[in-house]
Structures are given as C-alpha cells and as structure tokens.
Amino acid sequence: MKTYDQPLQPAAFFILFALATGDKHGYGIMQEARKLSENRFTLGPATLYTTVQRLLRSGWIEEVPGPADHDPRRRYYHLAKQGRAAFQREMERMEALVRKSKALRSRPAESRS
Amino acid sequence: MSDVLRLSSRIYAQLLNFYPEDLRCGHGAEMALVFDEDLAAAQRDHGMRGVLRVWRWTAGEFLRLALPGWICSPAVRVPVMSIALSAGMMLAMLPGILPNGPGQPPNAHAILYGLRFALMLPLFSTPFLCALSFLAGRGACLISLRDGMDAGGRHEDLSKRRFL
Numbered sequence: 001m002k003t004y005d006q007p008l009q010p011a012a013f014f015i016l017f018a019l020a021t022g023d024k025h026g027y028g029i030m031q032e033a034r035k036l037s038e039n040r041f042t043l044g045p046a047t048l049y050t051t052v053q054r055l056l057r058s059g060w061i062e063e064v065p066g067p068a069d070h071d072p073r074r075r076y077y078h079l080a081k082q083g084r085a086a087f088q089r090e091m092e093r094m095e096a097l098v099r100k101s102k103a104l105r106s107r108p109a110e111s112r113s
Numbered sequence: 114m115s116d117v118l119r120l121s122s123r124i125y126a127q128l129l130n131f132y133p134e135d136l137r138c139g140h141g142a143e144m145a146l147v148f149d150e151d152l153a154a155a156q157r158d159h160g161m162r163g164v165l166r167v168w169r170w171t172a173g174e175f176l177r178l179a180l181p182g183w184i185c186s187p188a189v190r191v192p193v194m195s196i197a198l199s200a201g202m203m204l205a206m207l208p209g210i211l212p213n214g215p216g217q218p219p220n221a222h223a224i225l226y227g228l229r230f231a232l233m234l235p236l237f238s239t240p241f242l243c244a245l246s247f248l249a250g251r252g253a254c255l256i257s258l259r260d261g262m263d264a265g266g267r268h269e270d271l272s273k274r275r276f277l
C-alpha cells in the first residue's frame with residue numbers, strides 16, 4: 001500500500017506556494033496567499049510570522065537582501081532548495097489524492113460499495 | 114493615517130507584548146508593519162467593515178497563539194500561583210479568626226493569627242510581582258521594536274539576537 005507524507009499545514013503550504021512564485025516580503029506573502037487561494041485563506045501577521053520563523057529554522061526558506069530601492073523596514077524571503085522539495089512533495093501528494101478521487105467518481109455506483 | 118488606523122496600530126503594538134518573546138524579538142517590528150499595511154488596505158477597499166474583519170482575524174490569532182503561551186509563562190504563572198496560594202491559605206485560616214471554641218487550647222488563636230499573617234505575605238507582594246513582570250515584558254518588546262530599526266530606519270536581523 002502506498003503511504004503519503006504528512007500533509008503540510010495550510011499556512012506553511014501557502015507561504016511556500018507564495019515564495020515559489022518569487023522572493024517576497026511578509027506583506028507580499030500575505031497578499032499572494034490570498035490571491036492563490038482566491039480569498040479563501042487569510043494569513044494574519046502572527047500566523048504568518050510564527051510559520052515563517054519555523055520555516056526559517058528548518059531551512060525551508062531563507063532571508064535574502066531585498067532590491068536596491070526597497071523599504072528598509074521590510075525583510076525578504078526566498079524559497080530554499082529543501083523548501084522547494086517539500087512544496088513539490090506536497091503538490092504530488094495532492095495530485096495523487098485528486099487522481100484517486102477522480103477514479104473513484106468515475107466508477108459505477110454499485111461497484112463502490 | 115486616519116484615527117482608526119492610528120489607534121489600531123497602537124493597540125496592536127500593545128498586544129505584541131503578549132506574543133512569545135522569540136517571535137516578538139525576531140519579527141515584532143515586521144508584524145506591526147504588516148498589520149498596519151493590511152489594515153490600511155482593508156480600510157481603503159472595504160471601509161469600516163474591512164477594519165473590523167482584520168480585527169476579527171487578529172483577535173482570533175491572539176486567542177490562539179498569544180494567550181495560551183502568555184498564561185503559561187513564568188511572568189504570569191508566579192503571581193497567579195501566589196494569589197491562589199494566598200487565597201487558599203486565607204480560607205484555611207478562616208477558623209483561626211473566629212473565637213476559640215470550648216475544646217481549643219487558649220493560645221491557638223494567637224498561633225493561627227501569626228501563621229495567617231506570614232501566609233498573607235505573598236498576597237501583598239503579588240501586585241509588585243505583577244507590575245514587575247509586566248514592565249519586564251513591556252521593556253523587552255520596546256527594546257525589540259526600537260532595535261528593529263537602526264538610526265537610518267534600516268531593519269536589523271533580530272533573529273540572531275537575544276534579549277533578556
């Protein structure tokens with residue numbers, strides 16, 4: 001039987017997803033997460049930075065210098081190699097679940113029970 | 114900046130005191146900045162309803178992430194335990210302040226009174242302990258917020274620093 005990795009928490013998933021589209025500061029991550037989830041998932045500042053702190057410690061994301069003209073109060077984050085791999089694994093896990101779900105739906109009703 | 118945003122910003126800066134120290138020191142200044150930006154955008158796009166929505170989220174986060182850790186922190190646990198101990202002891206001593214019963218030795222009342230005074234001491238010290246722990250927590254936050262920016266307003270990497 002195939003086993004699945006532990007799913008990522010939604011906050012970690014959306015932060016990694018947001019950073020997969022490019023380096024961002026905290027508010028940029030928040031906005032991107034909102035956009036990616038079509039306003040269904042909101043990250044508050046405390047949830048955002050608690051998760052960012054955990055991801056920084058685990059080496060999944062890293063702090064990088066911002067662009068030359070950036071607001072000096074902001075800190076920019078970059079998706080590290082490990083984080084990219086974890087995000088990829090999570091996407092594969094989700095795709096596998098969707099495939100299974102579609103296969104289940106396409107079966108005739110009597111063979112499901 | 115409107116009055117609502119200014120007031121909200123001040124309240125949030127105070128709420129940051131209750132978040133875990135490592136989060137506050139590492140990302141406190143950024144959290145305040147992100148909150149201000151989110152609130153300003155919500156007010157611009159949705160007016161007062163947007164502001165209330167941000168506050169609803171913030172209150173939820175506060176109850177979920179800040180309050181449990183704050184209640185379990187020694188700065189709160191010590192005074193609360195001190196009050197509980199004092200209250201418990203006072204209740205236990207309650208019979209001592211009543212007149213001696215027929216079966217009690219004559220000096221039992223005095224002994225119990227002295228003991229009650231000694232055990233009430235934490236009750237008097239509790240307000241001082243509370244004030245001290247609050248000021249210590251507030252000081253740590255102010256240090257983190259102030260040191261988050263150097264003289265030129267540039268953000269320093271506070272995750273590599275430890276306060277207290």
